[in-house]
Amino acid sequence: MKRTIITICLAIIALQTTAQQDSTKTDSSRLHTKYLADITVVGRNSRADVHFLPEIVGVNINAGKKNSLIVVDNVQGNVVTNTMRQVVAKIPGIQIWESDGSGIQIGIAARGLSPNRSWEFNTRQNGYDIAADPYGYPEAYYNPQLQAVQRIEIIRGHGSLQYGPQFGGMVNYILRNGSEINKPFEFETQQTIGSNGLFNSYNAVGGETKKYHYYGFFDHRNADGYRQNSRYYNNSGFGTFTYRFTDKFSVTAELMRSNMRSQQPGGLTDAQLKQDIKQSFRSRNWFDVSWTTAALISNYKFSETSRLNVKLFAVHGDRNSVGFMPSAGITVKDTINKTTNQYNTRNLNEDDYRNYGLEVRYLGAYKLGKMNNSFSLGGRLYKGTTLRYAADGKGSTGTDYDMTVSDGIWTRDIDFNTINAALHAENIFRLSEKLIVIPGLRYEYITGQASGRNGFSGGNEVLLQNQKRSRGFVLAGVGAEYHVTSMSELYANITQAYRPVQFADLTAPPTTDVVDQDIKDAKGYNADLGYRGRFGSYLFFDVSAFYLQYNNRIGTIVQQRTDGSFYNYRTNVGNSTSKGIEALVEFSPVKAITDKSTWGDINLFVSYGYTDARYGNFKVITKNNNNQLVESNLQNKKVENAPEHIVRSGLTYSFKGFSFTTQVSYVSDAFADANNTVAPSANAQNGIIPAYTVTDLTASYRFNKNLNIKAGINNLTNEKYFTRRAGGYPGPGALPADGRTFFISVGAKF
Known part of the structure; x- marks a missing residue:
């Protein structure tokens, strides 16, 4: 495979010399057809916090895809604690688990998928993987501090061709890298205090000369937490250095280190x-994550339309947890044992992730x-290694x-x-x-393997079954755009996707x-049909319908031996289907009337996501109290x-350096289990997750640049709600979200 990639790179270089040399621009009258470099900040001179990705950015093709770009500097919300309902408010249909008030663990999803540590998304930083293992264990234990993020790119299903699962x-x-700084040295600081002992200190330095630019930051955050037993701290540091050997060739080296530790207050019953x-x-109960990412990135620009990007990256992560976790759940209290006059021993879990990858991408152009x-x-x-250790009842x-x-x-x-x-x-x-059409193909080869000790029985080791899965397959997709006007377009796509067999299944x-020896990866497809664009400077919109087919879902059924x-x-037990609507409309009545206003501007927005996610043929076999197998089907269950x-809706008033925003977020009820249990169980692990409405306020004033x-005030009405069971x-049980909190932040650049 290494020889194959090298051969491809050499062929690309040869191909570009024969490609059309004068095709430096593609209808430059349209913004969405411009070729933008990776470091370009879309919306740098705009107050808008959400944009569409241009058709081509760097070496990546975005045309025909459902996509969004968030400019974090322009977000009128609490980015200090990564409050995602405010950050992604204008991305319709994004569901968020709000069970971690620190914001360190981000859990987002869309289209009826699970938000568990964003594991249904391919989560990246600066274009490379940062999850524990994108194939066997795609949980994102580390997420960057959003104060250090320049922008966030979100590409829905059609992105599976360029980025792989999910x-x-x-x-x-995309982290800040110093590209916005046009002087040799700049110092930036942002100091924040808030409710429940919140303190955050973000400090950064950066600079640029003709040959290089650099940027580095250190961020510290700690708080006591909204609930009892929920204090935490987080320290993160990042450094990046880019050297331009020529106008065409540059190399970037970057290193990030993060450590967080948080007390886990556990779940509650509905009565509690x-x-x-x-x-x-x-x-x-404690949770500790240390995460280090490193990357070496080179870019070569053959011409305005021909570029080569090579990324060599590594992830070294450690995830540890210690706590009292009886199988009966939260109803068993953690109290002093009367026999020993001590607490009971705790369970220990440790994961070590050691991942390495290389990605090569080339963008070219030709005339037809x-x-x-x-x-x-x-x-x-890519090569990933996960070392997993557990010891129930062997902790202190x-x-x-x-x-x-x-x-x-x-x-x-293991x-x-x-x-x-x-x-x-x-x-x-x-x-x-x-009219443009964008077909694509992706070939995947994956090997997943598990080995080691899964416990002891009678003093003897219980070794894992010999589990190894190797397979190769092709994914295909096609997208299209029809440019109705220079600033609006119809778009459509349909693309295959997959989710590999997870480590837990091995x-x-x-x-x-x-384990079924013929167990298969979950496969299916995403389809989108929509209309997006803008009219003048007063209306921004994106309205689309989607269809997601999720086949070969993996589950467990009870069987009986002879x-x-x-x-x-x-084994694979069934499938599910999600279909719905994702719509965003942002409107400025002031700009609709006049280009110049002496009293400021008002922006209104509404984003709406409708999702009907149901199981298809999904077989369930259980054992009843009479030791008989009972077969049922989850068909048509949500x-x-x-x-x-x-x-999610909001209003922003801005005048000169002042801005005031109010946002309202409504999420309807959902089921916590596939059986669609309504009444809460005694341990609160099953039952309905009630609907909730949260209101947030944010104000800012920029004295000068x-x-x-x-x-800001988060959860103004002090709504009492939870988003997951x-x-x-970190439960078990229902995990409450934070009530009303406030923050105030002062920032300066020198």
Whole structure:
């Protein structure tokens, strides 16, 4: 595969020398057809916080895709604690788990998918993977501090061709890199205080000369938390240095290090929620994540329309948890054992992630007839290793964070390995001045393997079943745009997607479970049909319908052996379908009347997501109290954690350096389990997740380009709500969101 990628790169270089050299622009009268470099900040001179991605940015093709670009500097919301309902308010249909008031763990999803640590999105930073393992364990334990983020790119389903799994699409956090600074040295600071002991200090330096630019920041945040037993701290540092060897060739080196530790207050029952939403019955549960990412990125610009990008990246992550986690759940209190006069021993879990990857992408152009066309080719090599350790009941009896194993032997000691190689190609065919078609293909090769000890039985090791899955397959898709006007377009796409077999599906306990040797990756497709654009400077809109087919979902059914014993059989059990509408309208009545206003501007927006997510043929086999197998089907049941309606609206008034924003977020109810249980269970792990409405206020004033102040109130009406029911960590039980809080922030540049 390495030789293949090298051959492709050499062929690309040869191809570009014969490509059309005079095709430097493609209908430059249209903004969406310009070729933009990676460091270009779309909307730099605008107050708008949401934009569409141009057709081509760097070496990536965005044409025909449902996409959004968030300019974080322009977001009128609380970015200090990564309050995502405010940051992505204008991205319709984004569901958010708000069970972590620190904002360190971001959980977002769309189209009826699970928000669990954003694992249905391909989560990236500066264009490369940052999840634990994108194939076997795609949870994003680390998310960047949004004060350090320049912009956020979100591409829905059609992005699977360029970025690989998942069904949700791709989220890319692009960090500040100094490209906005036009002097040798600049210092930036942002100091924030707020409710519940919140303190955040963000400090950065950057600069630019003719040959290089650099940027580095250090961010510290700590707070006591909204609930009891929920204090946390987070330290993050980042440095990037770009050297321009020539006007065409540059190399960037970057390094990020983050460490967070938080006390986990645990879940509550529904009765406890009504009694006191701040209370906690877990004081000894802790969560600790250390994350290091490194990358070496080179860019070569053959011409305005021909570019080569090579990324070499690594992720070293450690995720640790310690706590009292009885199988009965939150109803069992963590109290002093009367026999020992101590607390009970705690459970320990540790994951170490060691991942390395290489991505090569090339953008080229050629002429077909009278039309200039563009193509993108890419290759990827990736190796991921996850070392997983667990010891139930072998932790300390203390109260602080402590990962010491009492006898020094982990009960479970498992190695997971992933190898991935991929090739992709997309082409923009310009059939006329208004119509373009974008077909694409992606080839994936994946190997997933698990080995190690899954526990002890009678003093003997219980080794994992021999699990190894190797497969290769092709994904295909096609998109199209019809430019109705120079600033609006119809777009459509349909693209295959997949979600690989997860590590958890390879580690079933051999004494109780059996894994289907023919278990398959979940596969399906996304389709979009929409109309987007702007009219003048007063109306911005994007209205579309989507359809998501999710096949080969993996689940567990109970089976019986010939000797009468029962076992859990992990296999593909069914499918689901999501369909709906995603709409955003932003309107300025002032700009609709006049280009110049002496008393300021008013912006109104509404984003609406309607999702009907239901199971199709989905077989369930369970054992009843009489030891008989009972078969049922989830057909037409609603998918769990998939609210039908998500509405976010707001108003912003701005005048000179002053801005005031109010936002209202409504999320309808959802089920917590696939059986669509309505009445809450005694342990609060199943039952309805009620609808809720949250109102936020934010105001800011920029004295000049170097000095600003910002303040806000989150959850103005002190709504008491929760967004998820957890079956395990960090619950179990219902996990409350934060009530009313405030913050005030002062920033300066020198």
